[in-house]
Amino acid sequence: MGTPLIYLDQSYTLHYPPGTKHTDGASEDVLAITHEHWTQYPPVHPFIQHTFGLLFFVLWFISVTGNGLVIFIFLKTKTLRTPSNMLVVALAFSDFVMIWSQAPPLFINVFMSKHWAFGPLACELYGFLGGVFGCGSLWMIIMIGYDRYNVIVKGFNGMKITPCIAFLMIVFSFAYSTALCILPLLKVWGSYKLEGLLLTCSFDYLTDDWINKSFTLFFFLGCFGLPMCFIIYFYSQIVYAVVAHERALKAQAKKMNVESLRSNTDANAESAEVRIAKVAITNICLWLLAWTPYAAIAMIGQFGGAHLLTPVVTQLPSFLAKTASCFNPIVYAVSHPKYREALTKELPCLGIREESQSNENKTTAETTG
Numbered sequence: 001m002g003t004p005l006i007y008l009d010q011s012y013t014l015h016y017p018p019g020t021k022h023t024d025g026a027s028e029d030v031l032a033i034t035h036e037h038w039t040q041y042p043p044v045h046p047f048i049q050h051t052f053g054l055l056f057f058v059l060w061f062i063s064v065t066g067n068g069l070v071i072f073i074f075l076k077t078k079t080l081r082t083p084s085n086m087l088v089v090a091l092a093f094s095d096f097v098m099i100w101s102q103a104p105p106l107f108i109n110v111f112m113s114k115h116w117a118f119g120p121l122a123c124e125l126y127g128f129l130g131g132v133f134g135c136g137s138l139w140m141i142i143m144i145g146y147d148r149y150n151v152i153v154k155g156f157n158g159m160k161i162t163p164c165i166a167f168l169m170i171v172f173s174f175a176y177s178t179a180l181c182i183l184p185l186l187k188v189w190g191s192y193k194l195e196g197l198l199l200t201c202s203f204d205y206l207t208d209d210w211i212n213k214s215f216t217l218f219f220f221l222g223c224f225g226l227p228m229c230f231i232i233y234f235y236s237q238i239v240y241a242v243v244a245h246e247r248a249l250k251a252q253a254k255k256m257n258v259e260s261l262r263s264n265t266d267a268n269a270e271s272a273e274v275r276i277a278k279v280a281i282t283n284i285c286l287w288l289l290a291w292t293p294y295a296a297i298a299m300i301g302q303f304g305g306a307h308l309l310t311p312v313v314t315q316l317p318s319f320l321a322k323t324a325s326c327f328n329p330i331v332y333a334v335s336h337p338k339y340r341e342a343l344t345k346e347l348p349c350l351g352i353r354e355e356s357q358s359n360e361n362k363t364t365a366e367t368t369g
Helices: 028-032 036-040 046-076 083-109 119-157 163-185 210-255 264-302 311-322 324-334 337-346 357-368
Strands: 192-195 200-203
Touching: 028 119, 046 083, 046 311, 046 324, 046 337, 083 119, 083 163, 083 311, 083 324, 119 163, 119 192, 119 200, 119 210, 119 264, 119 324, 163 210, 192 311, 200 210, 200 311, 210 264, 264 311, 264 324, 311 324, 324 337
Parallel strands: none
Antiparallel strands: 192 200
């Protein structure tokens, strides 16, 4: 037998004849949903594909565990069933479904074929579900940001979030994302195609025509630009309100010629306010870190820089965007004291020890007594 055309040697180095392409060996179904841009690149080393498969498996495990715990605890604990927490549960549900629809197909596909193995319709559904729940999660984060802005910045002047209002906010978030993402699925506006390593599908940001250009621009503004403006505004106002409150307390203390207006029993209040500011800044930074690279890839591919987009370069932002489903439970739920208290009670095997507020008050009374 002769030496195979494409093979790995003992050093795990990939060998292939000159002119071999990334799409060689792909079926007609795969080529039908593959943009010609990807046909110019040589074969990708199997190690790279397997690495992404492993990364998506780890991402899936962490996200399913984290979001599953959030849903379980908030639904099981009556005291946590508030309108504000309805938004947190909806975010966890969105991330939970999104990672189930995006990760398993990839890490299963890696060990089945070097190209997409599930056909054109599954590719379109993959891109559609990723868009619906990815964009839906973004809007849920906006709604949570508005709720916290309403409480911290507006206070008594803010609109009270009732269960009905929270439900309408959830419905709007998913109705908006579904209406936007179903258009390419129905071939009305835009389309879904394979991207990067040809193992995942997304909206077509490479075809150079006005239909795809206009959809990419609209999607960029509707699912990145507008959410970014809302998120930055809400959380920057929260930080500003906390800083202004601290400044006012210090000014008043100075007028009264005392070091601080806080009593010893209120010693933790300042750290709580600082924590609010830190969480707000963290929310903005993590959101931008997760979604900016993917938004940039889409705009580069559609408006003049497609030559910069290699298979690996485009796959990294796609993976990074989905990491949001891992840190969302931590940022919006696990950092919640009452959630941690419920987690301590319901699942003590996790080793989380959060003392209840009633116990803290009892300890304080015994200490001061």
